[in-house]
Amino acid sequence: MTDDLATLAGRLAAARAGIDAACHATGRDPSGVALLPVSKTFGADVVAEAAGLGLRRFGENKVQEIQAKAAELAPLGLDWVVIGHLQTNKAKAVAALASEVQSLDRLDLAVALDKALQAQGRAIDVLVQLKTSHEDSKTGLPPDQLLSFLGELRAFHSLRVRGLMTIAEHSEDEAVVRANFRHVYQCRNSARDAGFEVERLSMGMSGDYALAIAEGSTEVRIGSAIFGARNYKH
Template sequence: MDIPQNLQRVQARLRSAEQRYGRAPGSVQLLAVSKTQPVEALRAALEAGQRAFGENYLQEALDKQQALAGQGAEWHFIGALQSNKTRDVAAHFDWCHTVDRLKIARRLSQQRPDDKPPLNICIQVNVSGEASKAGVAPAETAELATQIAELPGLRLRGLMALPAPAEGFSAQRRPLAALRELQQTLVSSGLALDTLSMGMSGDLEAAVAEGSTIVRVGTAIFGPRRAAQAQG
């Protein structure tokens, strides 16, 4: 598995999409989804210039952070977040993309260490209305965003979504457009939001076309995902 070459391919695809859809060069950040990947794979990505890594499983992520301490990695928590995980997420991550309840946001706020900058927060929105997916309903997002924006120790940056898989470019764009329009509504109401975390390997171009600022890519960088061990 040639991780540096894979990163080059994904970055080229990203830059091409930026150009095609009138986005400023470098305006979309690549988040390398590294869950279940070994430390050696992340180290290879770091050596190739990748800095932002997305992790779903807390204990696995903490082990990787310890192994890679001091190497300039930026850590994004992108997994399901229960109350018993908030202390470690607040203490050890730079971003959390999966906040969908005020209770979780309050715990992150209370538990963010005073010597760290505010934790960057994205609200996860269930933009496709899937019963099996986490996320706040679009109609309830504005109230939650207003409440989170007032919490100390946090910086509300924007919205995140995992839309239902869709075939075809137009079908992929529809839920992403809905998330962008929701964010624009929140900005119009006075919230200072600058982030749309949306788009993965299969819909990267559609996400860039609809204004994504962070795309989350795993397999195209690291290869097939390893079986997850029991995670805490």
């Protein structure tokens, strides 16, 4: 297994096996949990290699990275998913390049995205990011504001609201992490009961995706476990 993990193909296979195992451990069908590979900080050559292994959607934190990689990899027809905190002044770039935004967390961003998308004649899927952690470094909409926010989003026809996203607290205590994920699952159920179609739950990353799957995640965002250790210096 060590040799296998030295290659991108081997790490991808291991990540998929881990997802399958986490699903089976909680009696879930693995087909109900999607994988979003997170390619932030990795170059276009690495993304091209991943695309050669059948991956078509890639999560990125920074719009500038999407712009650079999308230009170089345009012939591959990849889908770019914004998962990082998004400033309103990046809305035009996102509208031109992204297929999805998973970090929608406030009304002014919805306004900016809708305006830019209408100018492009496009509509994209979005997930509402909820803040379930007490950490100042985490962003997202307060969960108690979710239903009112979803109601406001109905006015923006270019934004197809599909579900919720969260980043759990960075903690060694599994109970704390699971509680974050469980809170979002409960919010999703409450929103669904209120008439909103928010089926998707993007929860869990390389270090905690098994816990997220146990708490109902339908998509896990995995970066380092597939691509390797990141270099944040460039």
